[in-house]
Amino acid sequence: MPILGQNQYGKAENRVVKITRDGATHHIKDLNVSVSLSGDMDEVHYSGSNANVLPTDTTKNTVYAFAKEHGIESAEQFGIHLARHFVTSQPAIHRARIRIEEYAWERIEHSGEGAHSFVRQGRETRLTQITYDGSAWEVVSGLKDLVVMNSTDSEFWGYVKDKYTTLPEAHDRILATQVSARWRFNWSGDEQQMPDWEKSYEQVRKHMLQAFAETYSLSLQQTLYRMGARIIDNRSEIDEVRFSLPNKHHFLVDLEPFGLKNATADGAVYFAADRPYGLIEATVLRDGREAKIPADLTNL
Numbered sequence: 001m002p003i004l005g006q007n008q009y010g011k012a013e014n015r016v017v018k019i020t021r022d023g024a025t026h027h028i029k030d031l032n033v034s035v036s037l038s039g040d041m042d043e044v045h046y047s048g049s050n051a052n053v054l055p056t057d058t059t060k061n062t063v064y065a066f067a068k069e070h071g072i073e074s075a076e077q078f079g080i081h082l083a084r085h086f087v088t089s090q091p092a093i094h095r096a097r098i099r100i101e102e103y104a105w106e107r108i109e110h111s112g113e114g115a116h117s118f119v120r121q122g123r124e125t126r127l128t129q130i131t132y133d134g135s136a137w138e139v140v141s142g143l144k145d146l147v148v149m150n151s152t153d154s155e156f157w158g159y160v161k162d163k164y165t166t167l168p169e170a171h172d173r174i175l176a177t178q179v180s181a182r183w184r185f186n187w188s189g190d191e192q193q194m195p196d197w198e199k200s201y202e203q204v205r206k207h208m209l210q211a212f213a214e215t216y217s218l219s220l221q222q223t224l225y226r227m228g229a230r231i232i233d234n235r236s237e238i239d240e241v242r243f244s245l246p247n248k249h250h251f252l253v254d255l256e257p258f259g260l261k262n263a264t265a266d267g268a269v270y271f272a273a274d275r276p277y278g279l280i281e282a283t284v285l286r287d288g289r290e291a292k293i294p295a296d297l298t299n300l
C-alpha cells in the first residue's frame with residue numbers, strides 16, 4: 001500500500017479587514033491570513049474518517065472571530081495567537097502554520113471632517129497616451145491601481161427591488177475601490193501653452209483623493225461623479241475624465257454564532273471579497289465639449 005507523506009490543510013487567504021473606531025478617527029488592519037494545520041491526519045486520507053478534522057471552514061471563522069474578540073495589534077501577534085489556539089485546543093493538531101500578508105494604508109489628507117479615508121500604500125501606475133497625425137494632438141493621461149477606502153460616510157439604499165433582490169439596505173458601509181481613470185487634455189499643440197504635466201498629474205490625483213474622502217456617499221456612482229467634477233472644476237487643462245471603479249465589497253462577518261456582536265458602529269470585522277465586484281464606469285465632461293475617451297479603458 002502506498003504511504004501517505006507530508007500533509008497539511010486549512011483555509012488559505014482569509015481576507016480580514018478590522019476597523020477600530022476612536023471617535024471620528026478610524027484605524028484599519030487589512031490582512032490576508034492563511035491557515036495550514038497538520039497532525040494526526042492519516043485516517044482522513046486512508047479511510048475518509050473525518051474524526052480528527054477541524055473543518056477548514058472553522059479555521060476561517062476562527063480568524064474572523066479572533067479579529068473581533070482580541071483585535072489585531074500586529075500581524076505577528078495575531079498569527080501567534082491563532083497558531084497557539086489551534087495547537088493547544090485540538091489534540092489531533094500538532095503543528096499550525098499561519099501566513100499573513102498585510103496591506104498598508106495611509107490617511108488621505110483633506111480638509112473635511114473625520115479621519116476615515118485611506119489610500120493604499122504602494123504607488124499607483126501612472127499612464128499616458130499621445131496621438132499626433134501631423135496636425136492634431138491628443139494627450140490622454142491617467143492612472144490605475146490607486147486603491148482607496150472610506151470606513152464610514154457611505155450608504156446605499158432606496159434602490160429598485162425586484163423578486164431577485166436580496167441586498168440589505170446599508171446606512172453605514174465601507175466604500176472601497178481601485179481607481180482606474182483617464183483624463184483628456186485640451187492642449188492644442190501650441191508649445192507656449194503646454195501644460196506642466198508633472199504638476200497637472202499631482203493636482204488631478206490630489207483632487208481625486210480629496211473628493212473621494214470628502215464626499216458623503218449615497219452610491220459609488222455619486223462619488224465617481226464628484227471625483228470627476230472636482231477635476232473639471234479645478235483643472236482648466238482637462239476637458240474630460242473617465243473612471244472605471246470596481247466596488248470592492250466588504251461584508252460584515254456574522255459572528256453571532258460565536259456570541260460576538262459585530263456592528264459597524266463599534267468598529268467591525270469585514271470579509272473583503274475579491275469577486276464578483278460591482279463595476280461603476282462613467283465619463284465626466286466639461287460642458288460643451290465632446291467625449292472622446294473610449295468606454296472601455298482597457299483599449300487605451
Ligand SMILES: O=c1[nH]c(=O)c2[nH]c(=O)[nH]c2[nH]1
Pocket residue numbers: 156167218219220221247278
Ligand atoms: O454604490 C453602489 N452602487 C450600486 O449600483 C450598487 N449595487 C449594489 O449591489 N451595491 C451598490 N453600491
